[in-house]
Every structure is written in structure tokens, then in C-alpha cells.
Amino acid sequence: MSLVDDVLVWSAELKDWQRDALRRLFIQDALSPADLENLIAMIKEAHGNGPASPERASPLTQDHVAGVGSGATVQLLGLSNLSNINGFPAGRGVDLQPNGLTVLFGENGVGKSGYARLLKNTCRARRRDNVRCNAFGAAGVPAADVSFLVNGHAQQATWTQGEPSNSDLSMISVYDAACAMDYVEEEGTPVFLPYGLGQLNRLVLAQRELHRIITAERDAVALSAGLFDPVRGETEVGALIKELGVVTDVEVMRTLGTLSEEDETRLQQLAQALQDMNPEPKAQALDRQSERLEVGAQHAVSGYALVSDEAFQTLRRLHDENIEAEAAYQDAQKNLQVDDATLPGTGNALWKLLFEAAERFSTIDAYPGHAFPHTEDGAKCVFCQTVLTPDAQQRMRDFSTFVNEHAAANASAAANALRVALAVLNSADFTPLDAPSLTELKAVAPDEHAHLVAVCEAWKLRRTWLVTAVETNDWTLATPAFPDGDRLEIRLHRLIEANESAAKTLRESDDPESRARLQEELKQLRARQAFALLLPQAEQYVRNSIVRQNLDKCLAALSPTGVSTKMTNLARLYVTSALAEAMTAELQLLGYRRDIQPELAGRTSAGTTKVTLKIKGSNLDAHHLLSEGEQRAIALALFLSEIRSLPHHSAVIFDDPSTSLDHRYRRKMAERLASLAVERQVIVLTHDAVFLTELNTAQRKAGVEASYKSVRWDNAPGQVVDGLTWETMNCKMRLEDIAEVAQEIQKTMGTYMNDDSAQAVTRAYGKLRGTIERAVREEFMNNTVQPFSDVVSVESFGAVIGHTQAEWETLIDIYDRSCEAIEAHDTPAERQLPIPPPEQLLRDVEVAVDLIGEAAQRRKVYERARSDRNAARKKPFQAA
Incomplete structure (x- = not known):
């Protein structure tokens, strides 16, 4: 049984309002004021004799929990027939590669977040927001068709917001900044809370918040007994005031506090008689x-x-x-x-x-x-x-x-x-x-x-x-x-x-014994007469006492002891040394190389159980020693540690995982995701062009099959096209794109090239010039120097070998022609050169492809030789 399975079974023993609160905490980050208000109504109904709650409790079930389903290996094939999602036109969709790495790149505002929210909801991400409708269109319920493989068998399901998603899809794991918060406290202390334990922690915190709200409500109910001091004493009224509260019989109290005409007359008679x-x-x-x-x-x-x-x-x-x-x-x-x-x-x-x-x-x-x-x-x-x-x-x-x-x-x-x-x-x-x-x-x-x-x-x-x-x-x-x-x-x-x-x-009254009896009667009547003036306040006091008692019952029900005990037991059972070792291994893969040695240590703080990241040999909390980026890297390591423990190899989705990471951690994360894609489907959504470059490099080095897609606008957001935007394409993709442009110009320009065709060729040569510059960096110099990076790869320089003069002259010839064709500089009219025809552009592209291909071939030869040398060096140690 997994941790979340254990939580599901145990939750059936809880009160309905607790099960409802736990459901909310499994599907959203925190309880809203409206959530708290609804839960308070449920608590008052269950424990405080309150009226029926307007919203009935909806207990936690496996439909609300990520990773609880069939236990099969699930791979996503795509989303289609999207409707009522963001500002997307109906029918949008995206195809996904079932193996290896799929990357969806998109700038801000093009619809990438819409796909991310949709994936999180269909796959029951640990924390997810509702998919948004078109804010400027007719209201509707978001929906989409989902295609996927279950243990290799094709399946399809329709997801509709507000309805349970397919249980197989919940086997897919999702990591994003919100998920990272499962491992980092608000004050920044890295803390390992496996999925399920974090929700129980938040349940404890929620019960504390509910306790605080109800305590404030209870304390606002005034119980001022000093108001009744004038009627205290050895009378029926005094005895009632002494016990005034929830046990008071209100009808008896009203009888005592209401004098009839006969009582008033009798009081006057006694007063007059006893003074004569x-x-x-x-x-x-x-x-x-x-x-x-x-x-x-x-x-x-x-x-x-x-x-x-x-x-x-x-x-x-x-x-x-x-x-x-x-x-x-x-x-x-x-x-x-x-x-x-x-x-x-x-x-x-x-x-x-x-x-x-x-x-x-x-x-x-x-x-x-x-x-x-x-x-x-x-x-x-x-x-x-x-x-x-x-x-x-x-x-x-x-x-x-x-x-x-x-x-x-x-x-x-x-x-x-x-x-x-x-x-x-x-x-x-x-x-x-x-x-x-x-x-x-x-x-x-x-x-x-x-x-x-x-x-x-x-x-x-x-x-x-x-x-x-x-x-x-x-x-x-x-x-x-x-x-x-x-x-x-x-x-x-x-x-x-x-x-x-x-x-x-x-x-x-003339008889001493009778007079004493009459004096007692007068005393009782005068006490009742005085109490009659305080009767409304006494009734309110009783009502307030009942309210406070009911609220005290609610407060008693909010004790987090039972939840805390369960958390401690779960942590002891599921947070093992193997998990800690997996975390250490993941940290090393992510490039954590400081002398500071992290370890997991259990602790209980104010009723919440946490497995905190401690630093060996230090009494300081980890957040005093680790940067925000290092803490984020540790969060990812802890997430990947959980992934390692899963009994299946379902897909993993990463939404903008490079947030708060520097270039070194970006590169290591890209390498780790590429290696993860060897064993399971990995889907990455990002707007970070630097991280995209790192992913591309890591994927090629790992030899992982990859699919790059761009999210962009056409007439509306959410269009997904194969390949990347020009800025994020590698040189091979760019050359293919330029060739397609040249062929299109040939088809449409006619016998002679007009101004529009000339401008198109000019723009294409501008792209060719940039592509040659990128090729020099990526292929001829083997990415020894990277953009957006201050690191020079000395190791990569080994593949930068000599080139023949003819190769360089041919490449420079193409580069010069690109420079002459573009409008980067203003030249005199007599120096203007004719724009090359598209046929020339196509030939230049073909020559560039050959030259770059030969450079890439030489780089591969070098990489194979280097790999053989490294293997040879290891053999003597292996034999020993």
C-alpha cells in the first residue's frame, strides 16, 4: 500500500467535515475564506447543534488524489477537441510523443499555461487550478478529449471540468513550482513531505485556523455575570442566578421574572403590613x-x-x-x-x-x-x-x-x-x-x-x-x-x-412567627421584582452560554492530535533511508556539489510532523545555509526520489521547472530530464529559451528521441505547431525552414523576380547568415561557447579540428552573399548588388547543409573515440 492509499483508507474514519477539508486540500493549494466558512458551518452542524450547512460535505475519494488509480504505466498521446478553454478556438489540440522527450515551448500569453492547467487537471496534479474559460466569451464548461496508452494499449477519455477524471491518467506525475512547495516551507526551510503527508500537514494547519476563527467567535460572545449581582442572595432568584447558564430552565426563569397583578398587590400589602x-x-x-x-x-x-x-x-x-x-x-x-x-x-x-x-x-x-x-x-x-x-x-x-x-x-x-x-x-x-x-x-x-x-x-x-x-x-x-x-x-x-x-x-404581622414568614415572602417578591428588570439580559445570557458551549464543542472537535499521530506514523513508515539515499543520488545528478552534506531528519512542530532537510554538523536551519536555487534543486531531487520509488514508468510532466535556477542548475536539470526520458515519457512546458537550449543539447547527447513543439498565436492563442520558433531552432531546423521558403518563392514569383519576391529572398538570406553563425558555434566549434552562458567547455573543444581551406572559403562565400543580400547596412546606389534568385538561395542552403553535416560527422567521430578512450581507462580498475 502506498502512502496516499493509506491516507485514503484512514480518512474514512474521519468526520465528514474533515474528509471534505482533506478533499479540498488535495485539489487546491490552500483553503479560501469561502472554504473556511463552509467548513465552519459543517463543524457547527456536526458538533455545535447548528443548522444544516448550506453546502453538504463531499468526502475525499480516490478521484481527488493524484497517483491513485490502476497502477499501470500510462503514456499521453495527445489532447484534442478542446472547448471553453482560455481564449482558444474550439477544436484546438496537441499531439504528444509517447516515448522520450516532448517539449512545448511558448512565450508569455500564447496559451502555454492553458495547456499546462489542462494537463494538470486531466492527470490530477497534486496542486491544480481550475481551467479557465474565455473571459470575453460565452460561459461554458471546459472539456477535452485525451488519448493515452495504458500498458501499451490505446485508450481515450473525455475530461470535463467538475467531473472525475480517468483513474489511469492519475498515474502520471506532475512537477511545477506549486509542487515544489511540498518540499519547501513558507519560511524557506527545505522539508520533505511525500505526497499525502503534505496534505495532512495542511489539514492540521487548517484545523488550527478554524480553531482560531471559532475561538474569536466564541470570545466575542459576552458573558457578563456581574450584571446580576444586585439580585444575588438567599432567594429563589439568587439560586437561579448562581447556576445561570446552559442548565437554566428558561420557562422557570421567566415565571420568576414576571409578576402578576396579584403578585404586585401582595407585595404592596406585605410592605404596608410589615411597617405598621x-x-x-x-x-x-x-x-x-x-x-x-x-x-x-x-x-x-x-x-x-x-x-x-x-x-x-x-x-x-x-x-x-x-x-x-x-x-x-x-x-x-x-x-x-x-x-x-x-x-x-x-x-x-x-x-x-x-x-x-x-x-x-x-x-x-x-x-x-x-x-x-x-x-x-x-x-x-x-x-x-x-x-x-x-x-x-x-x-x-x-x-x-x-x-x-x-x-x-x-x-x-x-x-x-x-x-x-x-x-x-x-x-x-x-x-x-x-x-x-x-x-x-x-x-x-x-x-x-x-x-x-x-x-x-x-x-x-x-x-x-x-x-x-x-x-x-x-x-x-x-x-x-x-x-x-x-x-x-x-x-x-x-x-x-x-x-x-x-x-x-x-x-x-402582629404575630412574631407569622411576621417572619411574611418578611421572607416579601423578600422573595422584592427579589423577583428586581429580577424582572433584568429578565431580558438573563435570557440573552442563557442564549450566549448555549452558543459558547456549542462553540467549545466545536473547538474540542478541532483538536489536531489524531491527524498529527497519523502523520507521525506515516512518516515513520514511508520516509525510509532508501528514500534519503535516493534524494542524495538525485542531488548529485542535479549538480549539487557543495561540501555541505544534507540529510533527512524527522521533527514535530506544533502538531505537524515534518521530515526536514538538515545539514550535517550544523545547528542552523538549512534555509540559512542554502540559496533559493539550491533549495529548488533539492525540491526537484525530492520529487525525483519519489518518482524512483513508483512501481510503474508512467509519464512525468514538468511545467517551467527551471524557475529560480541559475545556468549551472539549468544545465544539470536538462541533463537529468533527458536521462529520465530514456526510461519514461517526459513532457516539458517552458518559456525559458536558455533552458530550451540546454534541453536540446542534453537530449542530443543522451541520444533521446525528442519532439519540439511551439505554442503560438494565429488568430487566437493556443495553436501548436511542430518545431520551434526561429529563435529556438537549431541550425538544421533553420536550414530546412529556409529551403521551404526558397521553394515557395520559386513557385509564386513567375519568370522575373518582383519586389515582393526580392524582399522575401533578402529576408531568407538574413536568416541564412544567422544560421551560419549558429552552425559555427554548434557544429564547427562543437558548442564550446554557448549563448547566455559564461562557461567555456574545454572538453568540447576537442572536437574542434582543422578544416580545409576549400570548406572555409565555400562557407565564407555563402556568408558573404548573405551579408550582401540583407539590408543590415545602407550602401551607395553604385555599390548595390543584384538580389540572388531563389535558385541560388536553394543551392547555398544545400551547400551549407553539406558543410555542416561534414562538421557534425567529424564531431561524432571524435565523440566515439573519446568514449572508447574513457572505457579503456576504466578497464584496469574494473579488473582489479
Whole structure:
């Protein structure tokens, strides 16, 4: 199992937020403020009773880790069908050589970084930024097709940003300046952190940062208990304040901090009772006041009964019945007066009184024992006292029937009932208390006095309303309402109960034992009264206590001990002496030759485990003794040490590896990359022309197959063409390019050379002149002197051997013709020479190729001879 495999298995035991943090640290250099904010939300949800985090945790998986995949040897063949990448037109791509060395050279701004980011994402580089879209175009998701070999078998996959990349591609290793930071601390101390261990280190640092942020948040939550000092003591409130915090029952606290009207009244009673030395007279006065209030309460019951809604309904019913009875009576009277012989008014109320009087006279005095009217033969009229005729007898019987009919009786009863009800209502006294009692009530309970006055006024208004409705038979006007609140008798009874309680308290206060109990009760009530003013602050204190407790739980969960322990175990298991020996060997290959001897030494600092580069015999940190370039070289050596330990030979990508290196380290690095390309595919992206020259030289010396490509603009960035730009071509490439130009001029110029063709030939001869100068350096002088370098290769000078006069004269002839053809100098018109035709240019190129080829052949002969001599020198020692 590799180190990262071990980390993946172990990470499954972590909390989801830790696994999410580790995922972020495997795919990016550091946690952004937004990352920290999201992680804090997850931590609060997991440990601090916080709400659900807006962003759900996404745990680390092998899709996020470089170098974790099939374990096969993987070689890249190319990228194609690029879309939504930088400002590249759709369809850009690049072919890659599966073996040896592939170099992508590009100046700043031509799109090389776009290819670098794409390769880092497809191959799951240790540290990678997202591929950028076109900042000035329509938004889209970057994507590309990737062709590659897996153990020699062709494969193809589509990479889309935001989706997992192919697991085989993760076997490819990537080195760049960000990767180098895995081996160099921020303060510059070289430190060996194998891939996976560095991410755990950063997890520890991230947890510390999260701890710092949450600590600051917790410390900002104020818990000022001194505010409650005035209510501390031996009371219920004091006991609550003593334990105020997360254990406090808020409902109990609110009950203690809220005084009801009864509590307020009781507090006043106790305060007054306990300050009187002779309480009995006051208790008796309260008793008398209660008696008067009881009378008022009984009066109030009667008052409400007279003008209640139910009473209104009863009176309206009587009024309606009276009207109906009277109407029935009028109908009966009309039936009595059908005979014209009857006198006007017969049957009316006055007539009815007369008839009823005659009835009493007849039954009492005139004809006792006979029913009225007495109409037997010989009976006389009680009014005229003449004998009744048969007609008169019948008339008297009709009159009796009319008077005794039900309609007349009902009319009389209804009228009487309404009259009695109105009499009771009009005679009602709506003053429940006498004047002295009202004055007393106003003094002791002004609110109750005001309510009583309002109720009495409402009684009177309702009586007036009812009488008016009866008189006018108009019941549509709005009925006056009673004041809000309880009925008057209920409120008066509360006052009576309060008086009884106060009287009882007064009498109890005269007893020492009871007085002590009352004093304790008053103490508790006064504590509650004082606490009521602090209740909002107490509730906030409890909320703040809960917040702090939850944040403390989060802080406890952020302890890095578990991660640090795992790091120590991983370092002990995977950072071996073999790895240290590999580092030393790589340093030697990279040209590290100082007397200072580096070694790896484990250390733990503030919870992070590091395998630090130490200098033998020195107590100083390595960064005090090593330059930045040396530290970069050591970082590369450590990276290559890891590459050595891999069980496969997958491709390695280097993005601008020469950063911060001087010419000596550039050359050694170029040689090391060329030697690495012998055993595996090596892809180098660079904008460093000096380093490119070193790579070209090292590649040729190592005999490694190489492919050079240039990234450039056409109408947009990202075009990749075979070969290098003119400035970076060797002389062979340049001659081939000039020959192609000459052939193109021949095809297009026609019979005679025009100005455009002449200018093209002139420019081509200018390039030929520069090519001859480069050939002299590269081939004839065997790179004994290099541009951009202050080193003269004495060893290389051995191949600089004599040349025949004819060779030099031929080469100089071509060189002179190039000088004459170009416009480097302004010459008089009479000295102007004709521009050679393209045929001459082609012949000059062909001759130059032959001359340079012969020089290169002589150089190779020399190099073989030198190699044979070196081998011969080693044989005696090998035999020994």
C-alpha cells in the first residue's frame, strides 16, 4: 500500500467535515475564506447543534488524489477537441510523443499555461487550478478529449471540468513550482513531505485556523455575570442566578421574572403590613370597606340584570306582545260595533271600565248569587233599572261575551306587564356605592373607581336607549356597550378578596412567627421584582452560554492530535533511508556539489510532523545555509526520489521547472530530464529559451528521441505547431525552414523576380547568415561557447579540428552573399548588388547543409573515440 492509499483508507474514519477539508486540500493549494466558512458551518452542524450547512460535505475519494488509480504505466498521446478553454478556438489540440522527450515551448500569453492547467487537471496534479474559460466569451464548461496508452494499449477519455477524471491518467506525475512547495516551507526551510503527508500537514494547519476563527467567535460572545449581582442572595432568584447558564430552565426563569397583578398587590400589602406597629385598626377598616363593596357588588348584579342584553330581549318581547294583543282587541271591538244601535265608543277602554263596574254592582248588590249579566225574565238593567226586554237581554249577553273574550284579556295583561317592567326600569338606582364609598374607592383603587363610573354611565345610557325604543318602536339604533373587562361585581369581589387578604396579613404581622414568614415572602417578591428588570439580559445570557458551549464543542472537535499521530506514523513508515539515499543520488545528478552534506531528519512542530532537510554538523536551519536555487534543486531531487520509488514508468510532466535556477542548475536539470526520458515519457512546458537550449543539447547527447513543439498565436492563442520558433531552432531546423521558403518563392514569383519576391529572398538570406553563425558555434566549434552562458567547455573543444581551406572559403562565400543580400547596412546606389534568385538561395542552403553535416560527422567521430578512450581507462580498475 502506498502512502496516499493509506491516507485514503484512514480518512474514512474521519468526520465528514474533515474528509471534505482533506478533499479540498488535495485539489487546491490552500483553503479560501469561502472554504473556511463552509467548513465552519459543517463543524457547527456536526458538533455545535447548528443548522444544516448550506453546502453538504463531499468526502475525499480516490478521484481527488493524484497517483491513485490502476497502477499501470500510462503514456499521453495527445489532447484534442478542446472547448471553453482560455481564449482558444474550439477544436484546438496537441499531439504528444509517447516515448522520450516532448517539449512545448511558448512565450508569455500564447496559451502555454492553458495547456499546462489542462494537463494538470486531466492527470490530477497534486496542486491544480481550475481551467479557465474565455473571459470575453460565452460561459461554458471546459472539456477535452485525451488519448493515452495504458500498458501499451490505446485508450481515450473525455475530461470535463467538475467531473472525475480517468483513474489511469492519475498515474502520471506532475512537477511545477506549486509542487515544489511540498518540499519547501513558507519560511524557506527545505522539508520533505511525500505526497499525502503534505496534505495532512495542511489539514492540521487548517484545523488550527478554524480553531482560531471559532475561538474569536466564541470570545466575542459576552458573558457578563456581574450584571446580576444586585439580585444575588438567599432567594429563589439568587439560586437561579448562581447556576445561570446552559442548565437554566428558561420557562422557570421567566415565571420568576414576571409578576402578576396579584403578585404586585401582595407585595404592596406585605410592605404596608410589615411597617405598621398596630395593624388591627387598619384590618378593621378593611373589613368595613369590604362590607360596603359587597353591597355595591350586589347592587351591580341588579343593575346588570335590568339593562343586560337578556333584559332587553324580554322587554322587547313584552312590547311586541302588547302591540299584538292590542291589535287583536281592536279587531274584536270592530265586531261588537256591527249594529248601528250601539253607541259610539262602545267596546273601548272607558266603556269597558263602565261595564266592569256594572258587573261588580250586579254581583255584589243588585243580584247576589247570579252571574252577570242577570238576564232572566223580570231582571232589570243595573244602569236604568227597567225590566230588560228580550233584545236588551241579548245585548247584555253579547256585551259580556265581548268583555270575557281572550283578546281583551290578553291585551290587558300585556299592557300591564309592559307597564310594570318600564316602571321597574325607570325607578332603578344605578349608583351601587354611596358618595363616601366612591370617594374611598377612588383613593385606594383609582382604576376600579374609573371602571365603576363608566359602568354606571353605560347602565343609564342603555336604560335611555331601551325606553326610547319602546316609545318609538324603533329598535335599529346601536345599543350602547359596556366597558371592556370583567363585570363590575367580579372586580369588586377581587377588591374584597384583596382586602380580606390584606386584613389577614395585617393581623398575622402582629404575630412574631407569622411576621417572619411574611418578611421572607416579601423578600422573595422584592427579589423577583428586581429580577424582572433584568429578565431580558438573563435570557440573552442563557442564549450566549448555549452558543459558547456549542462553540467549545466545536473547538474540542478541532483538536489536531489524531491527524498529527497519523502523520507521525506515516512518516515513520514511508520516509525510509532508501528514500534519503535516493534524494542524495538525485542531488548529485542535479549538480549539487557543495561540501555541505544534507540529510533527512524527522521533527514535530506544533502538531505537524515534518521530515526536514538538515545539514550535517550544523545547528542552523538549512534555509540559512542554502540559496533559493539550491533549495529548488533539492525540491526537484525530492520529487525525483519519489518518482524512483513508483512501481510503474508512467509519464512525468514538468511545467517551467527551471524557475529560480541559475545556468549551472539549468544545465544539470536538462541533463537529468533527458536521462529520465530514456526510461519514461517526459513532457516539458517552458518559456525559458536558455533552458530550451540546454534541453536540446542534453537530449542530443543522451541520444533521446525528442519532439519540439511551439505554442503560438494565429488568430487566437493556443495553436501548436511542430518545431520551434526561429529563435529556438537549431541550425538544421533553420536550414530546412529556409529551403521551404526558397521553394515557395520559386513557385509564386513567375519568370522575373518582383519586389515582393526580392524582399522575401533578402529576408531568407538574413536568416541564412544567422544560421551560419549558429552552425559555427554548434557544429564547427562543437558548442564550446554557448549563448547566455559564461562557461567555456574545454572538453568540447576537442572536437574542434582543422578544416580545409576549400570548406572555409565555400562557407565564407555563402556568408558573404548573405551579408550582401540583407539590408543590415545602407550602401551607395553604385555599390548595390543584384538580389540572388531563389535558385541560388536553394543551392547555398544545400551547400551549407553539406558543410555542416561534414562538421557534425567529424564531431561524432571524435565523440566515439573519446568514449572508447574513457572505457579503456576504466578497464584496469574494473579488473582489479
